[in-house]
Amino acid sequence: MTTLFPIPENHPQRFVLHNEVHARAPSIGSLPVRASHLALLLSSDEKMQERKHLTTLCERFGVAKPEKEADHFSATFNSFQIRWEQHGEFSTYSFYVHDTPKEPFADSALKKVPVDWMSQLTGQVIVAAHTTIVCAADINYDENADLAALSVHFADNPVIGSKVTGGAASVFTDFRIHVDGFSRFLIINHDLRTEQAGRLLQRLFEIEVYRVMALLAFPIARKLRPALNKSDRQLYSITNAMTLPDNNDSELLDELTTLAAEVENYISSNHFRFAAASAYYQLVQQRVNDLREVRIQGIQTLGEFIKRRLEPAINTCESISQRFTQLSERVSNASQLLRTRVDIIIEKQNQGLLTSMALRAKMQLRMQQMVEGISMVAITYYATSLIGKIAEALHLVGWKVNPELIEGISIPFILIIIAISSKRIHKIIANTTE
Known part of the structure; x- marks a missing residue:
């Protein structure tokens, strides 16, 4: 898009996000109107199927079909208007017919929709409602008279209602599902504009759908x-x-x-x-x-x-x-x-366990020291025996030596040598472990 000012490049979603505020504007065309509303719970596969099914209806009446990734769609066909919205867990269909029968709920808007197309809708119905906007004179309504007369339009059930939209309309319902499987809203038009009527219908349908969805x-x-x-x-x-x-x-x-x-x-x-x-x-x-x-x-x-x-x-x-x-x-x-x-x-x-291991290690050390002492005695014994043998050999060849004396004198020297060697070995081991 060309800009008049040297501003940075547009974010890819800027216009989509900006126009989202206008994406689901409620519009009913004209008054009076009858409306039927369906809310269907769908799986992921069924959501793909319903878009194709909606395209089939558009092709049947020669109407431009919804875009491939669209999640809402409105169109006017020969005798009815449709509004479709796809939400996270459910989809809604609103059907509008712009006339009013003598009895508000005697003839629903769904009767204008092709039966074969309706029968192939996917999903499970969670909400179904009929709504009619009439003038007070059409049903002889007098707000000062006994309101029990309105019960005849709701199978004689107690009626709930109020004035809404700043007094421009009165809404009545019984919040019950009737024999046709639909709940009912009766709107009496005092001074409604078309845009107000569209918003009022949308709010009533959303109240019914969100109320039931909350109760799941x-x-x-x-x-x-x-x-x-x-x-x-x-x-x-x-x-x-x-x-x-x-x-x-x-x-x-x-x-x-x-x-x-x-x-x-x-x-x-x-x-x-x-x-x-x-x-x-x-x-x-x-x-x-x-x-x-x-x-x-x-x-x-x-x-x-x-x-x-x-x-x-x-x-x-x-x-x-x-x-x-x-x-x-x-x-x-x-x-x-x-x-x-x-x-x-x-x-x-x-x-x-560590204490026990330390005790065992200490005992092993003591045993090792005892064995080491015995070993030193044994080594001394064998070393002195070896020196005695050498002295005997020298005595036999004519040397004037006393083998026993030499053997006895060598004992302390051998012990000293073994002790020094042992300490050196301990030192080498200590340096190696460090």
């Missing part, structure tokens, strides 16, 4: 609770045994190591799910705040209902996650304490 961790938390209690009791038994004087530290250390491996396995296997639950719950709270709810007298607001139902489950997940983390720290502390005790015992054993 709740069954895991309930399933892990018995294992957590069991591990906690096992740690208590081990630490209690550590206080007894006759315990086997090596066996306790093996048990602690096994327990630490089990606890870390639980943490590593479920850390992502618990962290995701916390992140999704924050998104739900943010989207509820974005609605700017105003209470309608006599019924709960969406935020109140979600907080009362969702917050205890999220607190349970956070509690289980924190308890596992604390248990891991306690196991680590107990392991360090036990290893210290084992190391001290080993050091004491090593000290005893």
